[in-house]
Amino acid sequence: MSVNQVVNYEVIALETPKIIRNCRNCKRSTEYYCSDKFRVNANQKLVDIWLIYNCVHCENTWNYPILSRVHVSRVDPILHQKYMNNDQETIWYHAFEINKLRKLCDAVNKDIDYALKKDKVDSNSSEAKIRISCKYDFGLRIDKFLAQILDTSRS
Numbered sequence: 001m002s003v004n005q006v007v008n009y010e011v012i013a014l015e016t017p018k019i020i021r022n023c024r025n026c027k028r029s030t031e032y033y034c035s036d037k038f039r040v041n042a043n044q045k046l047v048d049i050w051l052i053y054n055c056v057h058c059e060n061t062w063n064y065p066i067l068s069r070v071h072v073s074r075v076d077p078i079l080h081q082k083y084m085n086n087d088q089e090t091i092w093y094h095a096f097e098i099n100k101l102r103k104l105c106d107a108v109n110k111d112i113d114y115a116l117k118k119d120k121v122d123s124n125s126s127e128a129k130i131r132i133s134c135k136y137d138f139g140l141r142i143d144k145f146l147a148q149i150l151d152t153s154r155s
């Protein structure tokens with residue numbers, strides 16, 4: 001039997017993951033949030049770009065290296081402009097590079113707030129396919145997600 005009814009869910013991230021690392025000021029491991037700002041440095045023809053994170057307790061800064069001493073001729077000018085302008089889409093792209101971030105920090109807290117957008121469904125069919133789309137990969141737990149949208153327990 002085929003199931004024609006498709007329900008689309010879009011998972012919309014409302015924040016970027018926080019990272020966990022040692023803070024020199026707090027003298028312990030703390031969470032850092034993404035400041036939504038790049039730091040761009042040009043030394044002669046060499047470009048450095050970082051994404052800035054701040055400790056949630058004391059605002060101490062950690063710079064996430066995006067480009068390190070790359071010759072300016074090798075940086076795509078459009079992308080370079082996006083770094084200069086703190087383009088939000090570019091910031092979020094880097095802030096969701098969880099595997100890269102994990103290597104530079106103690107851990108990445110992927111438990112972020114998200115919203116759900118659901119298609120309108122007007123049918124009395126008792127069966128449906130569920131299609132889930134998500135722009136950013138933050139390791140959404142499918143069992144947890146299904147329990148939430150179906151309003152049932154995980155077991």
Ligand SMILES: [Zn+2]
Nearest residue numbers: 023026055058
């Ligand atoms: Zn701190």
